[in-house]
Amino acid sequence: MYSEVFPSIDQNELMSVIEEVGSRDVQVALQKDQLDIKDFAALISPAADPYIEEIANKAHQLTVQRFGRTILMYAPLYVSNYCTNGCRYCGFNHQNLMERHLLSHGQALDDAAVIASEGFRHLLLVSGEDPRYVDEQYLGELAVKLKGRFSSIGVEVQPLEESGYRHLSECGVDSLTIYQETYNTELYSEVHPSGKKRDFNYRLDTPERGALGGMRKVGLGVLLGLGNVSLDACNLALHARYIMQNYWRTQVSVSFPRLRAAEGGFQPYDPVSDRTLLKLICAFRLYTVDAVLVLSTRESAQFRDAVFPCGITQMSAGSKTNPGGYSSQDDTLEQFHVEDSRSVAHVAAAIREQGYEAVWKDWDPLLV
Structure with missing residues (x-):
């Protein structure tokens, strides 16, 4: 399991690699077909800024080669904002004195009907x-x-045992999203002062339990702006490649949730600029060539329209981040504020305007 591999990664040595890369390393990385972690670090470093157009063009060409001009569309359905964790950065923090809601199956189906329509x-x-x-x-x-x-x-809920994922797989769930939040163990403890989420290693091994439990796709990510973005990104890249190499039947996706201010007064520790996020998207395309790269409505319409051709293959639209938000409960507690508030049709039209196709279905279990 990755919790046994992770301690062997010398974080000080990895940080030294990040700090020492320069212009020559960026040029070398751009000439390679298969990158190592030093190449990845070079592409997200300040030294890469003069080459950002070249990096973006290569990422774009590789994405079109591997995925075509398509963007898979998905929608999140929030079923509950109850939480036992005290995550300092999250609007669902159990210490936030807000009204909580759990959708009944009937209410969830009402939201799902709107999403399907x-x-x-x-x-x-x-x-x-x-x-x-x-x-x-x-x-x-x-x-x-x-x-x-x-x-x-798919599900993005608390980590489960392998048997739990197997049960969900038998019920029709086929994908799992689980963010490690940060790979800095000290910071992880600091921002998770209470709740089961404090167990760093248990969360770290969740993608593998999901893969072993029958999930055909597992999604990874860190909260950009929480820890040192370069160090977290390099650790995420290593984790993603580990899953791809050891669970080759399981598709891997990488998300780029950029932290915003949250209920309770949280402010990002290390804000991530648009330029940095663009470099991250491009670098992940070039390092984890066949990974699905996901961009949510956390980002603005202008930013999403500008960067999705540089490596993104999956996007959400028309998202509500509160239980019942699609059909009834407009006033319930959100996990985070949606920046791209355009309608689903508007997002799909913006994708078509750039010569891409918004794909609504690319998978059916009956075809397996």
Whole structure:
């Protein structure tokens, strides 16, 4: 498991690699077909700034070669904002004195009906981490009810055991998203002062438990702006490649959630600029060539339209980050504020304007 591999990565040595890369290293990386971690570090470094157009062009060409001119569309469905964790950066922090909501299956199906009516066939079920409200039984029963309407159902919930993921797989769930948040163990403890999420290693091994439990796709990510962005990105790149090499039947996706101010007064420790985020997207395309790269509505419409051709292959649209947000509960607590508030049709039109196709369905279990 990766929790046994991770301690062998000398973080001080990795930081030295990050700090020492220069212009020559960027040029070398751009000539390679298969990058190592030093090449990745070079492409996200300040030394890469003069080469950003060349990097973006190479990432674009590789993306078109591997994925074509398509963007897979998905929508998140938040079923609960109850949470037992005290994550300092999250609006669902259990210490925030806000009204909490759990959707009944009927209410979740109402939201799902709105999402399906907009064309989506890829759905991500999201909740705060509180198994008293959202557990394997709740998720499994809901997935069974949703299977006829959606071709792909994913979960972004509390980490489960391998048996839990196997149960969800049998109910129709086929993908898992789980962010490590930061690979800095000291910072991880600091920003997770309470709750089961404090267990760094248990979370670190979650993608593998998901793969072993039958998930056809696992999604990784860090919260950009929480820790040192270069060090977290390099660790994420190493983790993603490890999963791709050791669980080759499982597709890997990488997300780029950039931290915003959250309920409770949290401000990002190390804000990430647009330029840095663009370099990250390009570098991940060139380092993890076949990974699905995801950009959510956390980002502005202008930024998403500008950067998606540089490596992004999956995007959300029309997202609501509060339980019941699609059909009824406009006033419930959001996990984060949506920056791209355009309608689904507007986002799809913007994708077409750049010569790409918005794809609503690219997977069906009946074809396996």
